[in-house]
């Protein structure tokens with residue numbers, strides 16, 4: 001389905017992954033499994049435990065906690081740390097980026113990432129922001145999967161004027177990892193992802209908190225009687241707090257806009273329940289079932 005013309009030479013000679021968690025380690029695992037992405041992979045992480053574990057797992061060829069040292073001589077750099085770290089990381093690596101290097105990221109917000117990184121990008125370096133729409137609730141170097149991105153999307157938001165060859169390198173990398181790519185405007189990305197990813201996480205964190213706030217004996221019952229409905233929310237709510245804190249704070253406007261729309265619709269549903277408006281309730285649930293069915297159909301296509 002995702003045919004990629006394999007290049008004789010890998011895309012990058014020296015590829016640096018900064019942040020070797022779920023996403024960073026999935027890229028390195030995929031790069032190893034499928035080939036054609038990098039001759040040498042350099043792993044950089046500020047957590048000594050993550051770095052040591054990455055080395056134990058053999059996820060790269062070189063390991064360092066110093067981002068400036070990591071990027072020296074690299075022709076590809078991908079930021080895979082939480083988005084709240086990107087401004088400081090960009091500032092730290094900028095003077096050490098080699099001419100012709102392609103700088104990318106995997107951050108879940110795109111306007112903030114571009115605002116944070118662009119001012120530091122040297123004129124002879126191309127910046128190609130990307131966001132793979134794939135993940136799990138797990139974090140860290142052990143959580144990565146070579147096929148995490150297979151059959152998923154990676155959304156690219158290159159600033160106007162970005163060299164086409166640099167964009168194609170990042171697109172080719174994602175295609176080798178099994179993803180489909182699309183280019184879009186960062187503001188559009190942030191609104192779309194706010195409704196399909198950020199708001200669902202906000203709701204999941206909130207519903208778990210609300211259930212947990214319930215008094216003593218009920219609290220026990222919540223856990224005792226939690227079947228798949230509540231459990232589905234807890235899977236999402238088990239995601240990394242630092243990553244999600246940064247996402248919420250860095251996609252504030254779009255998230256609050258989607259939350260306001262959601263609140264209106266939730267109020268309308270609550271009013272229908274109060275008034276006994278059976279048709280309204282049934283109609284909304286039917287619409288939701290159709291959405292679920294269309295997602296399953298897309299996955300199976």
Ligand SMILES: NC(=O)c1ccc[n+]([C@@H]2O[C@H](COP(=O)([O-])OP(=O)(O)OC[C@H]3O[C@@H](n4cnc5c(N)ncnc54)[C@H](O)[C@@H]3O)[C@@H](O)[C@H]2O)c1
Pocket residue numbers: 018019020021022023024044045046047050080081082083085089106107108109131132133134135136137138139140141240243247
């Ligand atoms: N988890 C997902 O479902 C998912 C999906 C798509 C994109 N993303 C994005 O990918 C990025 C990473 O997410 P993840 O799930 O892999 O997180 P993770 O928590 O699994 O890994 C993040 C890693 O970054 C390291 N790190 C933190 N600050 C650093 C710094 N200043 N310099 C170097 N390393 C640093 C941490 O030690 C950790 O090893 C985030 O920006 C997130 O928004 C996540």
Ligand SMILES: O=C(O)C(=O)C[C@]1(C(=O)O)C=C[C@@H](O)C=C1
Pocket residue numbers: 107108132133134135136137196197198236239
């Ligand atoms: O599958 C999950 O557990 C995820 O939360 C993955 C998910 C999503 O919401 O779909 C989370 C954040 C990302 O930026 C992209 C994907």
